[in-house]
Amino acid sequence: AAGADDGVVPVAVGYQSKTINTVTAGTLMKELGLLEKYLDTAAEETGETYDLTWHDFASGPPLTAEMIAGKVHIGSMGDFPLSVNGAKTAEFDDVKTSWVSVTGYNLTGSLNQIVVPNSSDATTLADLEGEVISTSLGSTAHGNLVSALDAAGLSPEDVELLGQDPPVGVTALESDQVDALAQFVPFPQRVVFSGGGRLLHDGNTGVPTFHGVVASDAYTEEHPEVLQAFLAAQREAMEFLHQHPLEAAMMVAEATGLPPEVVYLYNGPNGAVTFDMTVKEELVGAVETGLPFLQELGALEQLDLDDFVNEEPLRELYGAAYDETKASLTNPSAITGHDEVCGIDVADPATASEAWPAGEETTQVAATPTCLLRLVAQGGEYRALYVPDASSGTRIFGEHATWVSDPSAGENATLLPFGTVADADAYATEHAGSQVIDYQTALDSV
Amino acid sequence: MTTTKERPTADLLPAPEATEAPTTASPRRSPRRAARRLLPAVPILAALAAWQLLTQYDVVAWLRFDKMPGPAEVGTSIRLQLEAPVFYQHVLSSLRRILTGFAIAGVTGVLTGIAIGRSKTTAALVRPLIEVARPVPAIALVPIAILLFPTGEQGIVFITAFAAFFPITVATIHAMKTLPPVWTDAARTLGANRWQVLVHVVFPGAMPSIFSGLSVSMGVAWICVISAEMISGQFGVGYWTWMSYSLLDYAGVVTGMLTIGLLGFTTSWAIERIGRRVNRWLPGEGW
Amino acid sequence: MTTTKERPTADLLPAPEATEAPTTASPRRSPRRAARRLLPAVPILAALAAWQLLTQYDVVAWLRFDKMPGPAEVGTSIRLQLEAPVFYQHVLSSLRRILTGFAIAGVTGVLTGIAIGRSKTTAALVRPLIEVARPVPAIALVPIAILLFPTGEQGIVFITAFAAFFPITVATIHAMKTLPPVWTDAARTLGANRWQVLVHVVFPGAMPSIFSGLSVSMGVAWICVISAEMISGQFGVGYWTWMSYSLLDYAGVVTGMLTIGLLGFTTSWAIERIGRRVNRWLPGEGW
Amino acid sequence: MNTTIATGARVELRDVRIDYDDGPAAEIDLVVEPGEVVILLGPSGCGKSTILRALAGLQPIAAGAARVDGDPHDHPDTKCAMVFQEDALLPWRTARRNVEFALAMRGVLRKRRRAIATGLLDQVGLTGFAEHLPRRLSGGMRQRVQLARTLAAEPRVLLMDEPFGALDAQTRLEMQQLLVSVWLRHRTTILFVTHDVDEALLLGDRVVVLTSRPARAARIVEVARPRRPGAQLEPEFAGQRQEILALLGHSPDLPQS
Amino acid sequence: MNTTIATGARVELRDVRIDYDDGPAAEIDLVVEPGEVVILLGPSGCGKSTILRALAGLQPIAAGAARVDGDPHDHPDTKCAMVFQEDALLPWRTARRNVEFALAMRGVLRKRRRAIATGLLDQVGLTGFAEHLPRRLSGGMRQRVQLARTLAAEPRVLLMDEPFGALDAQTRLEMQQLLVSVWLRHRTTILFVTHDVDEALLLGDRVVVLTSRPARAARIVEVARPRRPGAQLEPEFAGQRQEILALLGHSPDLPQS
Numbered sequence A: 001a002a003g004a005d006d007g008v009v010p011v012a013v014g015y016q017s018k019t020i021n022t023v024t025a026g027t028l029m030k031e032l033g034l035l036e037k038y039l040d041t042a043a044e045e046t047g048e049t050y051d052l053t054w055h056d057f058a059s060g061p062p063l064t065a066e067m068i069a070g071k072v073h074i075g076s077m078g079d080f081p082l083s084v085n086g087a088k089t090a091e092f093d094d095v096k097t098s099w100v101s102v103t104g105y106n107l108t109g110s111l112n113q114i115v116v117p118n119s120s121d122a123t124t125l126a127d128l129e130g131e132v133i134s135t136s137l138g139s140t141a142h143g144n145l146v147s148a149l150d151a152a153g154l155s156p157e158d159v160e161l162l163g164q165d166p167p168v169g170v171t172a173l174e175s176d177q178v179d180a181l182a183q184f185v186p187f188p189q190r191v192v193f194s195g196g197g198r199l200l201h202d203g204n205t206g207v208p209t210f211h212g213v214v215a216s217d218a219y220t221e222e223h224p225e226v227l228q229a230f231l232a233a234q235r236e237a238m239e240f241l242h243q244h245p246l247e248a249a250m251m252v253a254e255a256t257g258l259p260p261e262v263v264y265l266y267n268g269p270n271g272a273v274t275f276d277m278t279v280k281e282e283l284v285g286a287v288e289t290g291l292p293f294l295q296e297l298g299a300l301e302q303l304d305l306d307d308f309v310n311e312e313p314l315r316e317l318y319g320a321a322y323d324e325t326k327a328s329l330t331n332p333s334a335i336t337g338h339d340e341v342c343g344i345d346v347a348d349p350a351t352a353s354e355a356w357p358a359g360e361e362t363t364q365v366a367a368t369p370t371c372l373l374r375l376v377a378q379g380g381e382y383r384a385l386y387v388p389d390a391s392s393g394t395r396i397f398g399e400h401a402t403w404v405s406d407p408s409a410g411e412n413a414t415l416l417p418f419g420t421v422a423d424a425d426a427y428a429t430e431h432a433g434s435q436v437i438d439y440q441t442a443l444d445s446v
Numbered sequence B, C: 001m002t003t004t005k006e007r008p009t010a011d012l013l014p015a016p017e018a019t020e021a022p023t024t025a026s027p028r029r030s031p032r033r034a035a036r037r038l039l040p041a042v043p044i045l046a047a048l049a050a051w052q053l054l055t056q057y058d059v060v061a062w063l064r065f066d067k068m069p070g071p072a073e074v075g076t077s078i079r080l081q082l083e084a085p086v087f088y089q090h091v092l093s094s095l096r097r098i099l100t101g102f103a104i105a106g107v108t109g110v111l112t113g114i115a116i117g118r119s120k121t122t123a124a125l126v127r128p129l130i131e132v133a134r135p136v137p138a139i140a141l142v143p144i145a146i147l148l149f150p151t152g153e154q155g156i157v158f159i160t161a162f163a164a165f166f167p168i169t170v171a172t173i174h175a176m177k178t179l180p181p182v183w184t185d186a187a188r189t190l191g192a193n194r195w196q197v198l199v200h201v202v203f204p205g206a207m208p209s210i211f212s213g214l215s216v217s218m219g220v221a222w223i224c225v226i227s228a229e230m231i232s233g234q235f236g237v238g239y240w241t242w243m244s245y246s247l248l249d250y251a252g253v254v255t256g257m258l259t260i261g262l263l264g265f266t267t268s269w270a271i272e273r274i275g276r277r278v279n280r281w282l283p284g285e286g287w
Numbered sequence D, E: 001m002n003t004t005i006a007t008g009a010r011v012e013l014r015d016v017r018i019d020y021d022d023g024p025a026a027e028i029d030l031v032v033e034p035g036e037v038v039i040l041l042g043p044s045g046c047g048k049s050t051i052l053r054a055l056a057g058l059q060p061i062a063a064g065a066a067r068v069d070g071d072p073h074d075h076p077d078t079k080c081a082m083v084f085q086e087d088a089l090l091p092w093r094t095a096r097r098n099v100e101f102a103l104a105m106r107g108v109l110r111k112r113r114r115a116i117a118t119g120l121l122d123q124v125g126l127t128g129f130a131e132h133l134p135r136r137l138s139g140g141m142r143q144r145v146q147l148a149r150t151l152a153a154e155p156r157v158l159l160m161d162e163p164f165g166a167l168d169a170q171t172r173l174e175m176q177q178l179l180v181s182v183w184l185r186h187r188t189t190i191l192f193v194t195h196d197v198d199e200a201l202l203l204g205d206r207v208v209v210l211t212s213r214p215a216r217a218a219r220i221v222e223v224a225r226p227r228r229p230g231a232q233l234e235p236e237f238a239g240q241r242q243e244i245l246a247l248l249g250h251s252p253d254l255p256q257s
């Protein structure tokens, strides 16, 4: 697969431009020209010429298919496709892959979410019993849906699952052909952002979810310098994203055509995605947890995780710092700064909020959602408001959230945003005197 | 090629043996004919054998057979599916869609083709629309169909009919062009009006072409039903196959393809059969 | 319908006016003909107007036009793309693929069709394979093509050729069946051998049918190139359209569809043109 | 359907000119009285078929007017039926069903058609071939089916383009007799193209001898009536025969063919 | 290509039987000497075309043997060329190119073809129509193109199925003369189907009168030679004429048609 005629080494990288938590191994890396840079460096050492090609895929399985066919050497995908990739490629010596790094993760699984049409009566997952749900079969979103259903006391047989590509699912949802859409990044929030639906379940199942990078063993053995260059490029892309989140989001949006507001929701500070390359125990555990599901689905028979995970290249890159980084579970990218409206520093990631004024290249921070609303109430146009869900902490769109007014809460916390109506209702039930309101009411009330 | 002498007697009817004279001047034909019965099996078997060998030895000679599933693997997969009732439901869904879509396309296609072929005004009015719509690949309509139609089922049937419509229309227009004018001339001097010429001359005279169009169209209809099922994720063989692919179950993919092939074969065969019946007045095939 | 009297003079050549006699007995034809020039614009404009109205008023009457982008939106999208050089690259990629695949399909399809139509042995040997392979939707071959072919480009061309092959073959077989036997009989008594009969009689005589097949086949080829591009993610108009869809940019999807439609229109038109040239001996169209 | 079934109509060709791409094919001025039998005789390719096609309404005329019973006749209808020079049978219909087609067009009830068609086929000597498809009939047989079919239409004007060209002498004679008997019964107006001068004189009231293309009437010969078998042997007849042959370009010392 | 171009071949039909689905169409035993002209005369649908087709190798024979120059002749080749009763021109080729087709099959060099083809078309009286497509020619003109094309093939056996059926007397005479002159030059063996007894007697060495289907030789009439214009007027000729007409079923008092 790694044929190198006349000193030309093909480097075929597969990525998923739409699946934006892989940007550090895909779109962003490509836009910043980082892999080219590191390959040039490598070329000076090895004297080889590298012929780099990028291959964009809509989802993981076709990427894996190309890797099986030996046409792609390094690729990034979500956790379930990644497991399938490991299992399927292991059947052939020449294309067997290893899991070499992670792009980003979410410890609670909230990268996958379930949305319903605005007109839907459903407030909880249980309401979906007997209804049609669109998802990508075998994807992380599918697994997440099954766990969530399980948590809600339903089995997959209680609903009708339709395996559809994400955009098809979105269209189907918009034209009322399905009752719910269980999808991965960035489709659920895209629907929410465009006003085509609302969040029913924010994906919090307690099972971590992530996107990772796999590389062909045969290829990396022959060209270890390519993998090193790739990982170095990925790290630089990640650091760029951490330091210039808004710029990175704009760049990705520009390259992919996705709305920048949605990209920034996920990839911004305190976003749903934590960008960290290390292969954390929790993530390996998540893969292990998912295996029975995939086996039952018939997607794979077995996966030798010990063999599949290969942290050596990362260790080489990070050196001594690797284990420390691996152990850390905090998001290196946080919202910081001073809240002018409430007059306090922004510290608590659980409440830190952000507003993106129209026409600006920077965001304005707020210590709490309530402070954010105060800021907005002062006037001005905003592209988007980012607030953490009061129950799960998942970053959501403020203007599409369900709000609860709880006069009994602290001064800067009287207005609480929730991603789902159910969570808001639950809070209101628990806290006497509080009231579920919509965004406009909340805004008017500050 | 030894069929030279057969043209005048061979016709499309199913029993060409009946034309054999009792005291035949060329007795060598009979064993040949027996051999010919078996011939159809030869290529299929050869293809199977080639497949087996190519996959077994993981041949990579420009084409790469190393990752392809072999016949044995696929056999297991087929056996498994034949025992699963849900598989039959998939098959039934697809069949229902194809028959509906095909029927719609058949009727509208023939009518449109005749209208265009017979009237310059209609041709001027309708042809541009058709020519613009025709090359739009049905698969590109999936998003639009999902948006337009109340149910996914209708969307798929629409896409199928849309795609199947054009080959039939084109074949019918073609028939209109090649119809010997003396047939219509004769009918008209016998007092047939436009409508009667259509029903009694144009329509039967166009049948050979129309059936050629139907035959192609059935192929296209299958392509579209399957594609649409794959993409829009509605129950059916296409969906089943695509799901196998999503799970990277290549043996399943091949099973799906074979199933589709078999279904397609059956429908094509039916059309061919009916076509032969309808067009048995044709001079014949081969010489 | 006022075309009744035109058949004998109207032929396929582009300048039918030349056949008009100086002192015509039916002077009413000339203004009609001018009107007919404009007719093709009518349906296109009507379709545009309907589209505008349906989307503007978000009509939902069985079909749902509420989510559809309107002409204005699409117009903007088109303008944007026409300024983007990358769009032209997509178009070129698709064109290159279609032409290669179509050329391969054309040559092999006609040859196969003739072989099947002319020789019962070949028919017995090859037809079953073809009949089984034909209904397998080319799109289902994407997974297999990825495994089989060294590059994605070859895979797409293969899929295109595969799909385009069958309509051409079927049309050619059909032509073989309907060819008046007296043509071949005459050629053979003049001393033509099988090969010469093929080249000088069968081939030109089959041309009208073959062109009808080519025409359909071009449509199918487009379906497949586009589908394959969509699925396998290779640069091209199909890929572009699918990416628009992935972004839920429906105006982009429609732009893509229109582009594909235009490309398809151009290629079909070219085939039609050549076909008219080649088959100008046909009695004509309409009456 | 005609109201006065099968009574000959008056046919007028007033200074008619018919053109093809490469020039005029016929220029003719001719009036055929109801019930008259007019024969068109002329060299091959002169424009005889063209004239008949124009009369049938199948060919546009470039100048002049063609009228049947006073009405302009520029599109085909039941008034004029034509026996074509080419094979004009519908190949997917058997001989009988080809004839029945004409009956159906005339509005004959379905149940009566079969008997009439079979009867007509018997009359043209095709007993036993009613169920044959055209491709299983010989050239002469196909011509006769066409004749039967055209007679079945019971038109007011019969346009016959070399209808007996492929028939042997005996069958041809029978067909001629059949035609005469039909004519005697219905007094149909008949325009008849033939190359056989004897046939022309036997059947025609007038023989229009045409020039080579464009067809113009070189001479119109009135034929003595009543026509009957054996009339050809009479001296006047022989004179007309010689006259026509001479007009057609025969030098008198050449054999009659 | 023939080694001995255009010298007649010996044609043998030995107890040949030709069948269609519905029974035998011809049963014939006949030997035609090289350079002989044999006429087949018989009622419509008796099996004349069938016999010619069998000889051309286009129709399988059910029993017996057909030989040309001693070799079994069961597939078409350059030895026997045929003028078909139907319109057998290739519709996409102009008249000239139809004739050139035969020349090409015979291996005539490309540059010489055009002149020969034009010459042949001139001979059949189609000067000026060389570039017409068949659909723009009249029925008789198409027949003549076919004749020119078949002559261009310079076969050793000419099979002619009513080649002059659609021609007027004058043109027919010219074609007959053309045929005779070709025969005088090449001594081609000719089998000729016609319905015209005069034509039969003018052209034939022997006239085979066939029964109705299945065609059997009812009588073979030897024709006095040398054939020449005007011979028909001689008494012996008249006798043969009557004889044949009688065989064909004419009662003697009926007119000759």
Ligand SMILES: Nc1ncnc2c1ncn2[C@@H]1O[C@H](COP(=O)(O)OP(=O)(O)OP(=O)(O)O)[C@@H](O)[C@H]1O
Pocket: B008, D132, D135, D136, D137, D138, D139, D140, D141, D166, D167, D168, E020, E021, E022, E025, E042, E043, E044, E045, E046, E047, E048, E049, E050, E051, E085, E213
């Ligand atoms: N393809 C065929 N299949 C079956 N029967 C046929 C076929 N062709 C001809 N026949 C029958 O064979 C008989 C002889 O036909 P053939 O064409 O040889 O007649 P013919 O002598 O040439 O007549 P004509 O003078 O009218 O041309 C007819 O009865 C006809 O119906």
Ligand SMILES: Nc1ncnc2c1ncn2[C@@H]1O[C@H](COP(=O)(O)OP(=O)(O)OP(=O)(O)O)[C@@H](O)[C@H]1O
Pocket: C008, D020, D021, D022, D025, D042, D043, D044, D045, D046, D047, D048, D049, D050, D051, D085, D213, E132, E135, E136, E137, E138, E139, E140, E141, E166, E167, E168
């Ligand atoms: N469709 C056509 N287009 C152009 N020219 C034509 C067409 N049909 C016939 N012609 C020409 O018109 C002339 C007269 O043709 P027509 O068929 O009327 O002759 P005809 O008198 O019937 O001859 P024949 O006795 O040979 O049948 C011929 O020169 C012929 O070439």
Ligand SMILES: [Mg+2]
Pocket: D048, D049, D050, D085, D161, E138, E139, E140
């Ligand atoms: Mg004529």
Ligand SMILES: [Mg+2]
Pocket: D138, D139, D140, E048, E049, E050, E085, E161
């Ligand atoms: Mg015959």
